[in-house]
Amino acid sequence: MPQGLSTNDTARLETVINTARMVKRGEVLFRPGDNFDALYAIRSGSLKTTLTSANGREQVMGLHLGGDTIGLEAFDNGHQVCQAAALEDSSVCVIPQKQFERACRENASIQRRLSQIMSAELVRKSAQILILGTLRADERVAALLLDVSARLHRRGYANDEFNLRLTRHDMGSLLGITLETVSRTLSRFQANGLIETRGKLIHIRDFNRLLAV
């Protein structure tokens, strides 16, 4: 969140981020319709956001890792639109909306940073639309693995081995395919030596061939 801010601006930001909150695995951080009283910056762990349509179908909108900020959709009409649930025991920074808005008003850098974060989220969603609109099943799975790998790498973790806390069902929902297709695709990737999996643990063995779809 403080990325690109000076030490002074970061200090100002920290005055509004006074509380951390634990979210246990499976616990829901916010639901559609909740009042917009805070943004949440993920400190550790991972969450998924989901949206359920009128006819009851659930779609996983995103997988969110440490460093991500969630709840941004609520600026629109003052209410949350997604549901956010923890995939593992996680810790989030609570950023009270009122105080954060004041900070934005007083500090142009923080304000610009907010625009940047929201814009980055727009880009992320655009990428997801591209995946859902143009890729075949195996390409989607490869794209997910490479995306998670790159995001972890950017945060200083190993990029070739990680725990993907999503279930096969959630991965399928995120990618617009069924859990069976996800499972089969991962099995095939493993058979072809692209990856190794053991349950939720994923080891990428051949980045080039995974990139080549």
Place this chain on the structure above:
Amino acid sequence: MPQGLSTNDTARLETVINTARMVKRGEVLFRPGDNFDALYAIRSGSLKTTLTSANGREQVMGLHLGGDTIGLEAFDNGHQVCQAAALEDSSVCVIPQKQFERACRENASIQRRLSQIMSAELVRKSAQILILGTLRADERVAALLLDVSARLHRRGYANDEFNLRLTRHDMGSLLGITLETVSRTLSRFQANGLIETRGKLIHIRDFNRLLAV
């Protein structure tokens, strides 16, 4: 754009929006990689935004009508990520980024309005992800027709008849299906009395059955 702003705030906003620009049908307003020097508020007409992936597949990201603001993704890294092209002769307000940022700094209402616009765009993209991830072809086509209808209605136009300037190909791309499927679906809707079409002109005859997928 000035929605929800006081007359004073609107006046302040208008000081930065000094130029209108015509964009002829087929003309490109901005491209991926262009420097972020302005946002664009659509005054009249319609545009499409598209994104082309590394392997050359093009995805229509959105259909943008009068009142919409485009170019918001560029806050992320200072460059445009989508391509915006006019679907018909259109007019857009040019909002120079530098001056707009100053206005945001000086005027908290304008700043809040920016957050709101970006958030609304996040919600719109979420809805598109939901469509691409969960709906079948005929449901997607129905969703598009109803979405356009509702947006026009909100702007005071008739909600049961409109000109959809997208080609079948673009509609298909937007919805993640092929142009043939779009064409067949529209024909079937017409045969069943849900709509009437004559080329790009669309007349909705039965909202209820269209809603019922």
Place this chain on the structure above:
DNA sequence: CGTCACCTTGATTCCGCTCAAGTGTGGTGG
């Protein structure tokens, strides 16, 4: 009035879904 892009409709193919059965596996309570 000819040309070109867009659209419609049909035939066939195939990718991913559905249905089904069996195999882990982690969390809980005895």
Place this chain on the structure above:
DNA sequence: CCACCACACTTGAGCGGAATCAAGGTGACG
């Protein structure tokens, strides 16, 4: 600590919806 149980995962068989391939038809514009 172990046994159990619910839930998650894997794999197979068959089907179906949408893609692909193909062949006209339609309309806008110079």
